[in-house]
Amino acid sequence: MLRSSVVIIEPSSSGLDLIAAVARAGYHALVFSYDAADRVVPAAALRRWGAELVVLDTNDPAAVLQGASQAARSQQIVGVLPGFEFYVPVAAQLATHLGLPGLEPAAGQRVRDKHLMRRALEAAGIAGPRFRLISDTSELEAAAAQVGYPLVVKPTRSAGSIGVSLASCLDEVRAAYAAIAYEPTLDLGTRLGPDVLLEEFVPGPEYSVEGFVQHGRTAVVSITEKLVSDPPHFVELGHTVPASIEPATERQVVSWTAEVVRALGIDCTVFHLELRLRDGIPHVIELGARLPGDSIGSLIEMSRGVSLADLFVQLATGQQVDHPTVQSSCVAAIRFFYEPGLDIVNSAPTDSELHTLPNVVTGAVTVSPGDRPNGRADFRSRLGWVLMTGADRRSVDRSWKAVKETARFT
Template sequence: MKKNKKSILVFGGSNFQLSLIKECLNKNLYTVVIDPNPKAIARLYADAFEVVDGQDFEGTCKVVEKHKTDAIVTAATDKPLVMMAQVAKKYKFNFFSEETAKLCTDKFLMKKKFAELGFPFAKGNVIKTANDEINFPIVIKPTDNSGSRGVVLCKNKNDLENIFKESIQYTQKPYLLAEEFIDGKEYSVESLHFNGKSKIVQITEKIVTPLPYFVELGHIQPALLEKDVHKKLETLIEDVSKAFGFENCGAHNEVKIKDGKITLIEISPRLGGDFISSTLVKASTGINMEKALLQIALDEEPNFSNKKLSVAGIFFFCFEPGIISKINDVKQILNIPEVIDYSFDLKVGDKIPKIVSSIDRYGYFVLKTDNRENLLNLKENIFNQIKINIDKI
């Protein structure tokens, strides 16, 4: 029963939205969750759970009216953003425009907008077949997916056919994006946007798999950047956010930096996944981005007064592919005081997959320390503590 509570509708009920859902409950909101998966984990937590397809506008509107919804939110997913913008327009919820949503969920449209506005970005064009004329090396990726799904570096024409077949599986479109390969280190900028203002909350430094894939295997906050580069990055993100119409939202914006040169890769008006916004930002700054997002959605002023600076990192397990024949108790790492979160999904007899997208990952741990050197030393010590025997397939 809703009673006198405000009602909020959360789009998505997976593990990546679970922290946001719990924050809604902590805020004493009547929490409704929609997800196309009838077994989504959120069904165990939400006040109300409805199975609704991600593109079902009418079905979503029925849920909004049934539960007398006051606001809508999501995190760590791009898929519902266009429909959320349409729903927000119909019911006058705090959200960004449908145009903003469309620009940020189609990587080719995003690049056209970057070019129009004169921002530095990784250039690219759509290709419909492996026979299209392109220059190498090139990054092949879907225009409409996330989580590094189908993102592969192609170095020559001979490899393009197989890479095209691999990548096309991850898109609903009849084409792919061929994107200029930008050398450099990867970073993301976590921000909030409300009342015409932008708040840069944290900058994240990324660890990724070896090429040809780009799967994120770790995130460290705060990123280690020169002061002038840090300032240039903040200014660029504020300008891009304004130009793309980021308003009433969190944002996760990805760039590459080399020798002080910043290149935009992708931007998105939603909180970052991989526990970046939900866990890392809170650990490294004391700022609860999910709580702030709820305040923005409910037309309240977000509170940033709990700022406490630390160093935090999330690190994903990455073992050689094969079958696990022996492994020690990974859970023992919880005895380390600096470990604030942990998950490991495999056991003896399980197959370790090759990690080619984020959905292939099978565990992680989160560290919070007082300095970067301690963080990196602890990370190495933990990986060294894990003893695993793998039978190759």
């Protein structure tokens, strides 16, 4: 009898949680990875959960399909999962090829390409910012005038707020476009440009909605409150579960989320929907048909008692998923150390010092003396993090204040 395996394509960040979730579900994890440069799966994660590594070019859909065909000779593939944002389309393509649950390939492209996403939402009448796509500097001035200032400049196919900035004049748009279009560094083997989206800036508090959709039925598991740095950049500084939000607004957001899901045509997946409330009306920032990053999944599991990774495995393997029982046992939060004025790190706390602080569950320092953390105006400029729990939001805020007073970066 062939063993039942679930393919995970290039797991990274929160996608690494899928390896454990596949093992917990009683399946064999078949991990597809390029296994070089910035596409390497930690060997310890593979060993711990008995996962099998298949080395191939995960940025080449033909290589992924061929790798799955070869693996299917010795095992039964029962599910396909994207391990990161970039691999949602190829996971959808492979699942369809194998006749397994998952996104339709066109939907996979819609949630990966922010311009396609904007067009689909606009066609469905979902509230969102004005936008224009540009692929050349000759289009900048006219497109910016149509969108209006201030506007947000962002790559169409990236993640982690990389390349995202606020521009208040044409010179700033030109500089932001150049930073994206001519960025020499590859991110997981891909470039940021040349396609760039200009969007109307949407003011207001920012949240994310985490949930899943199966057979057209949308279920919201949690709403996360987000902390973001001041413009011109949008560095995520923390997340809190559950969000402090009025019950009527929460009901509105839940109902609206189902409309967004239908407009994008996603199914058989978990999702991470980012939004801003402008004058009480939710506006889509973007939606990812994958696990949320920044340990939001861990916050939800600690606070709400639900594992999004386990749900994703169930969806991918065709199990009927009922709305999980959500039990709010505490407030869970992650906060990131961020010092935009720090040119060079001279001293930093240690991980062990973070772990001794009140209400800190875990944490890590991600810089060392001599580092210049602000060379990148995105998540890579963060200095470290702590994950905290408390009985309520106020206690978490007090804990974070105490952490900042004790754990200093100079």
